[in-house]
Amino acid sequence: MERMWSPWRSQFINAPKDETASDSPFTLAFNQPERDRETYLLHRGTLGFIILNRYPYNAGHLLVLPVRQVADLTELTPEEGAELFQLTQFGVRILQRAMNPHGFNVGMNLGRPAGAGILNHVHIHIVPRWNGDTNFMPVLDETRVISEQMETAFAALWEAKEQLLNKEG
Numbered sequence: 001m002e003r004m005w006s007p008w009r010s011q012f013i014n015a016p017k018d019e020t021a022s023d024s025p026f027t028l029a030f031n032q033p034e035r036d037r038e039t040y041l042l043h044r045g046t047l048g049f050i051i052l053n054r055y056p057y058n059a060g061h062l063l064v065l066p067v068r069q070v071a072d073l074t075e076l077t078p079e080e081g082a083e084l085f086q087l088t089q090f091g092v093r094i095l096q097r098a099m100n101p102h103g104f105n106v107g108m109n110l111g112r113p114a115g116a117g118i119l120n121h122v123h124i125h126i127v128p129r130w131n132g133d134t135n136f137m138p139v140l141d142e143t144r145v146i147s148e149q150m151e152t153a154f155a156a157l158w159e160a161k162e163q164l165l166n167k168e169g
Contacts, residue, residue: 024121026051027069040154043090043161047083050091052154055117057127059153060099062091064124071120073110084124090164091126098160099153101128 023031029039030049036042040052042062053061064087066080076084088106095101105127109115 022120024069024118026063026065026118026121026123030065030067037154037158040150042094042154042157043087045083045087047080048087050087050094052150052157053125054150057105057125058129058133060095060101060128060157062095062126062157064088064091064126065121069121071122073108073122076122088124088126093164094157094160095126095128097164098156099128102131103129105129 026049029035029041029051030044032039033041033044036044040054041049042052043050045067047068048064048066051063051065053063064084066076066084068080070076092104092106095104106124108122108124109117110122112119
């Protein structure tokens with residue numbers, strides 16, 4: 001299926017990449033807290049974090065990851081697993097407040113045959129869904145339209161996160 005993307009995508013795709021790097025792009029983002037807004041890192045927990053997906057299935061597509069880079073789900077500690085689920089719940093609440101989706105797809109792609117794009121850092125996808133978001137483009141033209149700029153989506157999600165933290169804190 002082809003995808004229709006905003007101009008920012010080409011910059012990332014065409015950037016040189018170190019195929020021998022052991023750190024995932026998520027670990028690199030996490031290790032630079034001063035660049036959270038630039039890397040779209042939305043929230044930091046103790047053992048995990050939430051980041052906006054640069055290659056979204058839909059606007060607002062979030063990823064929840066452990067801080068510790070592990071490739072295998074079974075290598076997570078019970079504490080890491082528990083926090084990832086808590087962060088997944090928090091991510092859903094952020095999306096509900098910021099974007100008012102009608103539903104969600106939440107899940108993991110474990111291994112290349114399952115569709116995993118980054119194999120060395122396990123992560124959970126939270127994909128907001130709306131009635132009618134599967135329109136004629138993917139059906140007839142195998143093209144998906146992402147309706148919102150990354151910066152706009154991130155700003156709305158950041159504001160919603162802050163509101164929730166102030167309400168809960």
